[in-house]
Amino acid sequence: MSVPLSTVGGMEQRYATSDEGRDVLASLDALRALIQQTGSLADADLVDAVGTVEALGRMVDAARVRLAGEVDARSARDSEDRLSARFGCRNGVELLERTTRVSAKTINARVRLDKRTRPRVSLTGEELPARFPHVGQALRDGVLGADAAHEITSALARVEDRADPVEFDAAEATTVAYATGALEEQAGMIPPTFAEVEVHARTWAAYLDQDGPGPDAERAARNRGLTLGTPRDGVIPLRGSLLPEVAAGLQRLLDAHLNPAVRFTPTDPEDRDETEAWSQDEAVHDPRTNTQKRHDVLAVIIQTAAKATETPTLGGAAPTLVVTVAEEDLNNPTAAATIDDTPVPVSTAHRIACTGAVQKIIHDRTGRIVRLGTPERVFNAHQRRAITARDGGCVIPGCTIPAAWCEIHHVDEHANGGPTHTDNGVLVCWWHHHNLDRSGWDIRMRHGTPVIKAPPWIDRRGIYRPARNALTRLRGPSG
Template sequence: MKPALDALREVDTALAAALAQVFAGDALHEASDDSVLEAMAVAGSILRRVEGLLIEATDVVRGRSEGPRDERMTTRVGCASLSEVVQRTTRMSGASAGVLMRGAGAVHRERSMTSGEWLPAMLPGLRAAMIEGAVGSDGVAAASVLVEASGRVDRDALLLADAALGEAARGITRDAATGAAESGPHASAGELRVLAQVWASVLDQDGAEPVEASAMRRRGLTVGPVRDGLARVSGDVLAEVAAQWQRNCDALSNPRVRGGAGVGFAPDGEGADGDEGAGGVEGAGVDDVITAPRDTRTRAQKMHDALATSLDVAARSGELPTVGGGAPTLVVYAREGDVLAGTGWAEVEGINEPVGIGLAERVGCCGSIQRVTCDDRGRIVGLSVTDRVFNAIQRKAISLRDGGCVIPGCHVPAGWCEIHHATDHALGGPTHTDNGVLLCWVHHRTLPTSGWSIMMIDGVPHVRGPAWWDPERRWRPAAGSRLQQRVRVAESRHGGAPPERLRRQDGVPEGQLLRRSR
């Protein structure tokens, strides 16, 4: 082994010298496009060959780390696991070490118990491609799905799949009719992963059942205790549950990731569902059309908000089992004085620590309030209920008027929104269509701090945005539903007065000017 190690050290030294020339004087930045691509290709070739050596070495360490703990190689070198050995010797991350270990399993070889000779690898074709430098660790690890199916698949069939993967890694394609080999582009690691999955699904017709049974046993979610206002959720969900959650996230996540903070026409003036004029009122003047704000939430935050909205919609759908004779209801306890003052703490049933009083205000905005009066000794002496919930008929009417969340650029549909009291109920705002406005879960909870304001003028929601988005800070009518937009277009075409037919069918409700929300 010493001559081979000496040769590797010479390669390392030569590579270091070559790289020094590349980095000296920023030569790569001054190179032509073709030279940059060629440098990347050469570096990729070197990387694949090195990764092949690392996979082989990882397989050797794993073979020597089986058996009693005191006799394992991992124990002799002072490491707790194979992953730790790989990480410490290569300075890789745990994820990268896992890729090497999966790759080692795909090209693993055994010795014959009788002759002591090396037997063919689990996937000999892929191993040969690895030795040639045609495939790296990601590509080899991608074939682990075939290794998992090897116990349920005929060996000859497995070798056919292995040969197909090896040829794809080398850039060899087969004519479907004649089977003749042709040269083509080398498959990437991602393409090899897809090819391996296809072969596994074809060869292992019964493989889905044990996988699904295992998934059903291992499924689960845990919700940790609340600390600093957050509870950690962890676990594994079934594939269809993850897919449905992802679909909900796609439907609820604001697709507008561009847009500026000034006044002008939106560069992409259609909403997620094709609604025109998502950033303003259709048919309005230039001064009334403004760009939609950029959604600054991270992907993880969008996933969280979509889950919160889904849970809220499910809770008020009326289709969930009852709890204590009623629908699953979030119960928040707070002192009336704290709610009116906007300071202090609240308690949520089922949560182990107090929460900010703002939660009580938000829940009370779209829920009912039950007042419990106690005497000095704690005895309950009075009960009263204030109905602040918009009924089903009111909700349908408000949905017809608003169409969805009224914040410009937000495309959450009406069915997923909550109804916000534009003038707080505690300040005398009625539970009336002239005082109710649709807001999504995110904008409802961030309204006091986000810089957005809502005001009802003659029963029509008007929105004023933060200064960074609209420097003029003008009150602008919400875009409304498509039906309402058509009414405004008809008005603009008939001198400001809609045709009698539209007036009777789609007239905007009359109302008085209400105080704007805090």
């Protein structure tokens, strides 16, 4: 008869025999008691407890790695009988995510470590040693932690294909002995810290690599990568390594839009008549940091690429950002919409739905789709060319973003009945478009051309003046 272990994660897990189950439950009870008594432990007992619990944790980590690897292996079979399919999951990672409620990143790390430390099987069915047998044995014995195992295998894996097999085995064995304190115990020295293990492993990797790594370009190609992280505080972390030519191309695009043009001393806007158009010398303070500006340029690059005719399609259609919002929240400024399951303000959903690479999906309380954003709310290519010819670039005074990098803004919101017509569309850059409602700038249309009112701190009179118009600039002064 099996014993339900319902104490972990609130789930009933039946895998132990009666005697084994009692032993595990007794250990869990001892841990609970230790947690409750931690504050009353003497200093020496506290330090001893830390070491004891960490030793237990190493065994738990070894079991986590082994179990995750086994689930992944049984789920990798190319058949409907694979483990993950039997439990209604796409793959082993999803099954482990649902079972453990830990992140996919953690699960993938466990699976990767198991693959590196478990015996392999050849195409003929012959059992082969693990890639890192010494790490695997120390991990299973509970003398090497998962962090150290990850570091050792990752450092040495980078040179595995170029190192002499005998030297590689010696490097692994020596590093494991160093990390577990076996060498220090023999020499009567203090066991190393994790940081010292890192240095030791990387030193061995450098030694094994000394006879000639692959060409720099080849190594760079292996190390290139880009990763989008998980949402945190309303933003998505972006990290990675770009090849030099890719970074140079990106830098040129950033420079093209972030290097300020030569400007003259700004003129006081209040000295201007309301019939006089805003001029380029009326430079406006930009509150963004340099990193924020680079983000905004990247946003424009992505939107421009999504609309390009050369961009690959997804399911036969251009890459389209899908924004979902509840019908009852459409006019609630404090409500949230979602983009790829990430919450964003409804106001953001309204703004980005003006661009051609976005579709808005409106649903009711039950999740039934009640309305789809239609192409009519997006300015077509002919309208964009006409508006570009009129405006020339972002209409906000002092902004130098060219037309090709601008979005078209509905002056009278489409959601409020505003038409998708050249008389109701103006060019604005990504940043001004997404901050129009809180920047203090206001745009209206007068006889088919935009007029702009500056924030009070720029012009206290609150008058609307014509935008700097590309067509009138080309015509020049009359008379």
